[in-house]
Amino acid sequence: MDRTALRVQGIVKDFDGLRAVDGISLEASRGEILGFLGPNGAGKTTSIRIILGIFEPDEGEISIRIGGLTGRLLKERTGYLPEERGLYSDATVLDALVYFAELKGLRRADARQRVLRWLGRFDLVPWANKKVEKLSKGMQQKVQFIAAVAHEPDLLVLDEPFSGLDPLHQDLLKDVIRELRDAGAAILLSAHQMNQVEELCDRVFLINRGRQVFYGTLDEIKSRDGEHVVRLRFEGSAESLAALPGVESLAVRGDRASLRLGRGASPDAFVRSLPVALTVLELSVTRPPLHDIFVRAIEKENHEAA
Numbered sequence: 570m571d572r573t574a575l576r577v578q579g580i581v582k583d584f585d586g587l588r589a590v591d592g593i594s595l596e597a598s599r600g601e602i603l604g605f606l607g608p609n610g611a612g613k614t615t616s617i618r619i620i621l622g623i624f625e626p627d628e629g630e631i632s633i634r635i636g637g638l639t640g641r642l643l644k645e646r647t648g649y650l651p652e653e654r655g656l657y658s659d660a661t662v663l664d665a666l667v668y669f670a671e672l673k674g675l676r677r678a679d680a681r682q683r684v685l686r687w688l689g690r691f692d693l694v695p696w697a698n699k700k701v702e703k704l705s706k707g708m709q710q711k712v713q714f715i716a717a718v719a720h721e722p723d724l725l726v727l728d729e730p731f732s733g734l735d736p737l738h739q740d741l742l743k744d745v746i747r748e749l750r751d752a753g754a755a756i757l758l759s760a761h762q763m764n765q766v767e768e769l770c771d772r773v774f775l776i777n778r779g780r781q782v783f784y785g786t787l788d789e790i791k792s793r794d795g796e797h798v799v800r801l802r803f804e805g806s807a808e809s810l811a812a813l814p815g816v817e818s819l820a821v822r823g824d825r826a827s828l829r830l831g832r833g834a835s836p837d838a839f840v841r842s843l844p845v846a847l848t849v850l851e852l853s854v855t856r857p858p859l860h861d862i863f864v865r866a867i868e869k870e871n872h873e874a875a
Contacts, residue, residue: 572598574724574755580629589615591779602756604770608867612779613759635723645674648722650714652729658702673720687715706733726757763860777870791856795832802851813842
């Protein structure tokens with residue numbers, strides 16, 4: 570069964586002669602979190618607004634398929650957490666959230682019940698009758714998230730959802746996002762925290778200068794360059810590490826070393842070649858973190874465009 574909820578095909582958008590989005594295509598399926606990444610000004614927000622129908626594309630097509638629904642009913646099955654605040658600051662938290670849930674088709678009684686349940690989940694019940702403007706940035710972010718999900722959308726777009734949240738509530742939000750995915754929502758997640766993206770996303774799409782840079786599963790993206798990162802804690806001299814098979818770079822700080830193995834280098838051959846005089850206390854071999862892949866890919870794109 571085809572579980573595709575969102576299909577973007579070749580969308581293009583120009584503003585005053587500047588191409589903000591240049592022919593990107595992607596898909597998001599129900600039960601999937603798709604990371605939508607890019608540096609500032611890459612075209613992410615414009616793409617998101619096209620997907621949500623806020624902007625019309627100059628070229629290309631957007632297809633959202635949720636149980637055969639179309640038009641207004643389809644919009645009621647989508648949720649959007651914008652990067653900028655979109656709450657009525659002089660309304661109470663409870664009134665604002667119930668209002669937004671009603672706009673998505675919920676009856677008032679059901680909306681109130683769901684909102685109160687979400688406020689409890691995010692430790693916001695004591696603030697239910699406070700005005701939104703009285704809340705901290707982190708509290709407002711949690712309220713904004715509740716506004717996006719109280720109606721239990723099938724397609725959820727999250728733009729920088731962790732902004733303003735402390736580590737405890739970042740972890741809570743990650744748990745909630747996973748629960749929504751497991752319940753069958755298709756989630757498009759735009760974030761700058763690459764570690765959060767690695768923890769949550771099934772696939773990743775990187776955009777730069779309006780164009781696709783890479784698109785695939787994390788394993789596909791990490792393995793495409795064939796590199797590995799080795800981290801060591803050791804006793805002895807690290808002088809011989811740079812000469813070991815496949816080592817392209819080495820950084821040593823005290824009793825810890827970080828090495829990058831080049832494309833095609835064998836991690837097994839490297840480990841077997843460690844000198845006997847070096848006592849290994851800790852050892853890990855991984856693919857490069859998404860942060861490093863992101864930075865290198867964008868630097869390469871920008872250099873080629875210069």
